[in-house]
Amino acid sequence: MFQSLQDKLNGAFKTLKGKGKITDINIASTVKEIRRALMDADVNYKVAKEVTDKVKQEAIDRKVMIAVEPGQLFVKIVQEELTALMGGKAETVNLKGSPAVVLIAGLQGSGKTTFSGKFANYLKKQGKQVMLVAADVYRPAAITQLQVLGEQIGVDVYAEPENKDAVNIARNAVAEAKSKGKSIVIVDTAGRLAVDEVMMTEVENIKKAISPSEILFVVDSMTGQDAVNTAKAFNDRLDFDGVVLTKLDGDSRGGAALSIRAVVDKPVKFMSTGEKMEDLDIFHPDRMASRILGMGDVISLVERAQQAFDEDEARKLNKKMRENNFDLNDFLGQLEQIKKMGNLKDVMGMIPGMGAAIKDVDISNDSFKPIESIIKSMTPKERSQPDIIDGSRRKRIATGAGRSIQEVNNLLKQFEQMKKMMKKFNAMTPGGKARMFR
Numbered sequence: 001m002f003q004s005l006q007d008k009l010n011g012a013f014k015t016l017k018g019k020g021k022i023t024d025i026n027i028a029s030t031v032k033e034i035r036r037a038l039m040d041a042d043v044n045y046k047v048a049k050e051v052t053d054k055v056k057q058e059a060i061d062r063k064v065m066i067a068v069e070p071g072q073l074f075v076k077i078v079q080e081e082l083t084a085l086m087g088g089k090a091e092t093v094n095l096k097g098s099p100a101v102v103l104i105a106g107l108q109g110s111g112k113t114t115f116s117g118k119f120a121n122y123l124k125k126q127g128k129q130v131m132l133v134a135a136d137v138y139r140p141a142a143i144t145q146l147q148v149l150g151e152q153i154g155v156d157v158y159a160e161p162e163n164k165d166a167v168n169i170a171r172n173a174v175a176e177a178k179s180k181g182k183s184i185v186i187v188d189t190a191g192r193l194a195v196d197e198v199m200m201t202e203v204e205n206i207k208k209a210i211s212p213s214e215i216l217f218v219v220d221s222m223t224g225q226d227a228v229n230t231a232k233a234f235n236d237r238l239d240f241d242g243v244v245l246t247k248l249d250g251d252s253r254g255g256a257a258l259s260i261r262a263v264v265d266k267p268v269k270f271m272s273t274g275e276k277m278e279d280l281d282i283f284h285p286d287r288m289a290s291r292i293l294g295m296g297d298v299i300s301l302v303e304r305a306q307q308a309f310d311e312d313e314a315r316k317l318n319k320k321m322r323e324n325n326f327d328l329n330d331f332l333g334q335l336e337q338i339k340k341m342g343n344l345k346d347v348m349g350m351i352p353g354m355g356a357a358i359k360d361v362d363i364s365n366d367s368f369k370p371i372e373s374i375i376k377s378m379t380p381k382e383r384s385q386p387d388i389i390d391g392s393r394r395k396r397i398a399t400g401a402g403r404s405i406q407e408v409n410n411l412l413k414q415f416e417q418m419k420k421m422m423k424k425f426n427a428m429t430p431g432g433k434a435r436m437f438r
């Protein structure tokens, strides 16, 4: 996620890292490089200038120039400012009301229907009685799409395919939900290619008719500044409560995630990183800042693990990662589980340092096959102590797996890099487990 921004920021930090003494010239040139990296990531110029001015001032106030570890302190300041820029903390949705009504709006193709299904699935898993409402009266396929999703996750879908009055459908749906004792109603509305009067008026009228407790605006993060401008236009009319950023698994440059809060002054509440129902996360500004700075996001990784497999397995994973005992046996055992955790590249990107390692690798759930065959071709001892794998063992492993020795070397190198980053991350977080695995 945001690999090019990550690379440019790391490049900017290089001038400070490893230097015993730095000058205000070094700081100024690093801040300039960071501003350029943010603008290349399609961050709004004003926002990029504001955040880098704050970083510069903080660096002076906190005397980075005479710090023992100026590079680390500077990166910490950047992480804090990026976290603040994105809202500081995760924000919940307001689900008051019986039923609570959540209105989903956004442009065509932004991912509204998919998000509506994911959100319903997320709430159902919390034991809530959910109803989905197909209020897109222009695209019959949208009604069918929502019905298919409802079927897939076991959630009722309210639709009136013959009715062309979206406001009337929404009103009837809420009445139906009340009579069925549903606790939450999610209304999926029609999208348009661009902000247009008809769509805005329709969504405004639906809002007036059903008084939603939460209005979420869904925006495709890959559209960068356009996403920000569209969000602003919608917010001026709808005064929505939060933003859902979709398609973060694509090659989004990160501009929308970083700018939208500052420009629209509404929180990003969810982020979507794939097409599958489990590819949905609550948006945590601090974790997103860590991801952007290449530190991974182990907390979300463990939360995904806890969703994908049972508590006991997740506890074992926690312990092994915290005590740096995570070996290739564990890795092989987790590969299947990791696939269940959602979009693979996104999950791997949560592992500290792995983002850089896999940036040019085309990762899909099938990419595990070579890795699995190589690890399966090792002996249990080799998996638990990869250091014993010398040249002849590598040759045997490669032959047994039908892969090249280079692939065996790459896997061992990446696994070592991952363990180093885990160790560094453990050491960096005060209190270790408390910070990493809350």
Ligand SMILES: Nc1nc2c(ncn2[C@@H]2O[C@H](COP(=O)(O)OP(=O)(O)OP(=O)(O)O)[C@@H](O)[C@H]2O)c(=O)[nH]1
Binding pocket: 106, 107, 108, 109, 110, 111, 112, 113, 114, 115, 136, 139, 142, 190, 191, 192, 246, 247, 248, 249, 250, 272, 273, 274, 275, 279
């Ligand atoms: N890669 C990826 N694809 C996504 C994500 N969210 C949605 N999609 C895909 O984007 C396309 C559009 O998603 P929809 O949910 O139909 O979008 P919509 O806003 O409801 O579109 P309309 O109903 O036409 O207004 C579909 O192919 C989805 O599978 C995501 O986070 N990542």
